[in-house]
Amino acid sequence: MSKTNPGNFFEDFQVGQVIEHATPRTVTEGDRAAYGSLYPTRFAIPSSAAFAASVGLEQHPVEELIGFHIAFGKTVPDVSLNAVANLGYAECRFHQPVVPGDTLATKSEVIGLKQNSNGKSGVVYVRSTATNQRGEVAIDWARWVMVHKRDQSLEAPETVIPELAKAVDPKNLIVPKGLDFSSYDFTAAGELHRLADYEIGEKIDHVDGVTLTASEHQQATRLWQNTAKVHFNVEARPDGRNLVYGGHIISLARALSFNGLANAQLVAAINAGAHTSPAFAGDTVYAWSEVLDRVETDAPGVGALRLRLVATSGRDESMTLRGEDAKYAPGVLLDLDYWALIPA
Amino acid sequence: MSKTNPGNFFEDFQVGQVIEHATPRTVTEGDRAAYGSLYPTRFAIPSSAAFAASVGLEQHPVEELIGFHIAFGKTVPDVSLNAVANLGYAECRFHQPVVPGDTLATKSEVIGLKQNSNGKSGVVYVRSTATNQRGEVAIDWARWVMVHKRDQSLEAPETVIPELAKAVDPKNLIVPKGLDFSSYDFTAAGELHRLADYEIGEKIDHVDGVTLTASEHQQATRLWQNTAKVHFNVEARPDGRNLVYGGHIISLARALSFNGLANAQLVAAINAGAHTSPAFAGDTVYAWSEVLDRVETDAPGVGALRLRLVATSGRDESMTLRGEDAKYAPGVLLDLDYWALIPA
Amino acid sequence: MSKTNPGNFFEDFQVGQVIEHATPRTVTEGDRAAYGSLYPTRFAIPSSAAFAASVGLEQHPVEELIGFHIAFGKTVPDVSLNAVANLGYAECRFHQPVVPGDTLATKSEVIGLKQNSNGKSGVVYVRSTATNQRGEVAIDWARWVMVHKRDQSLEAPETVIPELAKAVDPKNLIVPKGLDFSSYDFTAAGELHRLADYEIGEKIDHVDGVTLTASEHQQATRLWQNTAKVHFNVEARPDGRNLVYGGHIISLARALSFNGLANAQLVAAINAGAHTSPAFAGDTVYAWSEVLDRVETDAPGVGALRLRLVATSGRDESMTLRGEDAKYAPGVLLDLDYWALIPA
Incomplete structure (x- = not known):
């Protein structure tokens, strides 16, 4: 059997399924610099440890989007490798600042499914949670993507559309x-x-x-x-x-x-x-x-x-x-x- | 006399010669991030400090190839600036993980020489050793390169071809x-x-x-x-x-x-x-x-x-x-x- | 009123005016790596923490130009966003090495003004000082730039040309x-x-x-x-x-x-x-x-x-x-x- 990851197709998801995504990743000061070389960012808190301290933050956080992109990236091999399109995000909250030294791991729960009328693909709704090395929630969010079916002859699953704010x-x-x-x-x-x-x-x-x-x-x-x-x-x-x-x-x-x-x-x-x-x-x-x-x-x-x-x-x-x-x-x-x- | 480095030519190498390569270099968390921006790497140990700790490693190593490329790069100005071709590697071992804060320095011993029959170049064999700031071996390897002669009228040195596994x-x-x-x-x-x-x-x-x-x-x-x-x-x-x-x-x-x-x-x-x-x-x-x-x-x-x-x-x-x-x-x-x- | 920064024009500067530039920035090991990926630098002191220690430096400095570019960059939104040309630098001194963890902030004093004869622009002379999180001077320099006038009908200010070594x-x-x-x-x-x-x-x-x-x-x-x-x-x-x-x-x-x-x-x-x-x-x-x-x-x-x-x-x-x-x-x-x- 092939040892490589083919990704999940629409029929591989069930409502209630929990996926622990692979390869936790440690955030470092190197990420702050790399981010600064790629985006013209100047917000004073992530730019300056002294400024961050002056507004009461104990440690010097990196930009929230560094945490978001890393946490989100973890879900791609399992959720959206065979995606047709990223359809939306909702209810994303940053629970605490991510600081250098934090290791982020992400898991996702399937919270909705809706097959498309053409029978070739369907929409998968997941709620993903990134936790740090202490097991505390760092970021969570909902997301829905349109994913190909592998076997178009399969019956559609029951449609479940989650309520999202x-x-x-x-x-x-x-x-x-x-x-x-x-x-x-x-x-x-x-x-x-x-x-x-x-x-x-x-x-x-x-x-x-x-x-x-x-x-x-x-x-x-x-x-x-x-x-x-x-x-x-x-x-x-x-x-x-x-x-x-x-x-x-x-x-x-x-x-x-x-x-x-x-x-x-x-x-x-x-x-x-x-x-x-x-x-x-x-x-x-x-x-x-x-x-x-x-x-x-x-x-x-x-x-x-x-x-x-x-x-x-x-x-x-x-x-x-x-x-x-x-x-x-x-x-x-x-x-x-x-x-x-x-x-x- | 010119102050710039012309590199060594084939006739500048003798078997037994030891070259201490310049500019030791300290590895940092910045290198980990830069590596991650250049290669789609996801191996869990270098990706996650928490994962590295979970498999018994005291510190969070960087990818072995970061150490290898740095250690190897040190040899270029002395060994291969005038190389026609990199012919091969052998017997490269990683003696201990390289971690941020380690300073790598490399030295090489010439272990073989063979002039080409055209008299214009020859093969130089070196064994190189990278040590850290405590003088411990981090990486060693053998390598052979084809190098130009500066003066083609010079006689060929005695041929020495090292035994390499x-x-x-x-x-x-x-x-x-x-x-x-x-x-x-x-x-x-x-x-x-x-x-x-x-x-x-x-x-x-x-x-x-x-x-x-x-x-x-x-x-x-x-x-x-x-x-x-x-x-x-x-x-x-x-x-x-x-x-x-x-x-x-x-x-x-x-x-x-x-x-x-x-x-x-x-x-x-x-x-x-x-x-x-x-x-x-x-x-x-x-x-x-x-x-x-x-x-x-x-x-x-x-x-x-x-x-x-x-x-x-x-x-x-x-x-x-x-x-x-x-x-x-x-x-x-x-x-x-x-x-x-x-x-x- | 617009919330974005239009930058200063020639008539916005007065001799003696002091501008505190925004967004202090913390230097990290990530900057050292990023610099090394962008420039073929090999000077032993910034390359090697061990070498830096061997010449008596308590901490491992980054290249002086990292500090200079950061400190200089701070002045751009206020001084040269509407510049026609950067005309020169003078009297730039590095007062102490910049090391990872230092936060640099820059302020500038206007030390000279000279409107051009065409009435469309003028030369602004500033002396800029970058300090670290302890308030100590890290770098200072003088610089002069040619800046557009917004309103060409305004009278020229008194010409003041500073003496610079x-x-x-x-x-x-x-x-x-x-x-x-x-x-x-x-x-x-x-x-x-x-x-x-x-x-x-x-x-x-x-x-x-x-x-x-x-x-x-x-x-x-x-x-x-x-x-x-x-x-x-x-x-x-x-x-x-x-x-x-x-x-x-x-x-x-x-x-x-x-x-x-x-x-x-x-x-x-x-x-x-x-x-x-x-x-x-x-x-x-x-x-x-x-x-x-x-x-x-x-x-x-x-x-x-x-x-x-x-x-x-x-x-x-x-x-x-x-x-x-x-x-x-x-x-x-x-x-x-x-x-x-x-x-x-």
Whole structure:
């Protein structure tokens, strides 16, 4: 029998099944540097150990997305090696900061299944949990992907569609232990805007653009041990082009959003995310944000902004998400809905 | 007199000569991250400090090939700056895991010389030893290279050809201190196959491919402080293309071999290696392995597999090493013979 | 009002104004590895913790240019986002080695202003100081840039041109605490040449060349959190090409200078620097040096060489800085005047 991993097909999943994903991975200061070489990130907390200490954090966390990409990458060999498409995320929460030395392991429970009417594929819903070396939850999230069937003659399983929140309720946002923004240094952080300066409905054009190169997205994707072939092997796609990992666009857009959202320091939750168009080397990626909600938290001086982060190929100063046909406007690559912690 | 290093030519070597190579180098957690951004590696021991501890290792080792490339790179300015070709390796053993904080220095002894019949070049055999900051041997190996003569009128030296083992005797394999695979977590490691599941003669197609880019092989080669011009300078070769460092192909093939050999956790020895064809940016590299031997060791639960690791440009599902003419099949880039430690 | 940073224009600067630059940044071992993957550097002190300890350094410093690029990058969003050109550096001194764990923050004082006769732009002179998390000076330097005016109708400010030394007086060079070259290991360092072996006026062709790729300069520039658009966004320049950050050329040339100046271990000061031509991916960069001065210092066994480091696109074995017209020769990319510490 073949010793290599063929990945799971739609019929290999059952509701209630728990999959322990392989190859736990230790996060190091090397990851912080590699991340900084790949994305133009400047948020003061992950940039500066001194700043992190000044806002009450005991250790110097890495960007939340480093933890997310690693934790997510673990699920690929089991969940999405035979995926047609990543359909969505929901209910992603960052339970505690990931710091160098933490080892992340991920497991997933199948929480829903729905075969497509064509009988060739189906949607698999999983809830994934990344824990650290102490067994504490670091990140959890739900995700659904469309996966090929191996044997199209098999009967469809019972349809189970899980109820997933449209957005994480702000009452359920987790603020890192000790976080205190009451003596926050706005000069060091790079901008003066605080929670009250952002209006619901306000849009912010983040101005800067980054042209994707052939190497960088592959280096990033490899760093997260994400094994999806389409990112690395030009022979894996008919057009001979490597598809850029969607998480690369998330990180790039988040880094670009510094310019206008420098104080949206920490990602607390991801409510929803859609990769609406593929991206390739040569594309120049821009980002804009829309303020969806704002709340205070119980932590001293800490508020939360709900933001829509949109990445586009080519700059769209009109910041148009959807056309008149309600479809995503041409050039939109990513529509991400998340909560960020910001000085109140 | 010129202050720059012209490298040694064939006539500069004498049997018995010992060369202390320059610029010792400290290995850091940064190297682990850089390696992970350049190769799709997922072996659980170097990936996870928690997994490494669970199999009895006191510190979290980096991949053996990080140590090998660094130690090898040290020899380039003295041994192979004027090399026509790297002809082979033998008797390479990893004496102890390299961990972040270790400083590696390499010295080489000339153990053989044979001038070519054309009088223009000759083969130099060296035995190289990398030691750490405590003076302990970390890695040693033999290597032979064809080197240009500077002055072709000089007489040939006495021919000395060292006896080198075809393979490291399994009795001489060194198992890292403390290694214990008796409670090995196969789920976390990613596959269920143990020593007994591999048959001598069995071949494994590792399935996945990686397209080489212009930057990544240079970044890797630089990281190991390997100074061979052909890797960095398009003006150094008539075809204007940068040659990919052979060690890059070794690391890439080893990482690809995870898919089918996930439990071949640690490289204990390299028996032989041939870089059979040059590789360039744009090539898509695949790998397959052949099981050459399998043995148990005295360490608890630890066996060893002798493997042939073959890298190819383009996938060869037939896994053909040589054609009917006994020459390497077209597309074969690397033929590496090594011992790996695996749960028994 | 827009929340994004438009950068400062000429009329936004006043002599005496102090700007605290945003986003302090912690240096890590990850930066050392990233630097080593981007530049072919082999200087023994930053390469080896053991070598650094052997010359009296308590901690293992990173290359001075890592500190310089980070500290410099901090100033870009405030000082040079709207710059037409970087005109020069002066009086840059490295006050103490930067080691992993240090957090660098930079502030600048405006020390001069001179509007151009065309009324469209002007020259801004700043003195910048990078301090560590203990508030100690790590690096300081003066720099002048030509910056656009936003409103060309505004009157010119009073012209103030600061007096800047042509070169740092050797009496003012700072030798790192504890540095002692009296038992220096020349074999480990890679060359035998000491201070007395270099003649004033001597030129050294560093021989090796490196072809610039599309990714590496961007990764470097991002690592230093330098946000100048022209390096990342092909849509930011009419020719659709990303300009290589001048600091990338400095680091590359410095690394290439190892071959002939391996013992010029530490950069103590930068006297002057001019980026004389733009560089792009595909250019092959070479370097040569000229010895401008040599002095002893009070530290045991420590001398200092004043060097002109010249980077060229394409190799110029004639090592010609300027043509008969006194202009920089074609192909010259960088003319950097600095002091390096070397065994006396």
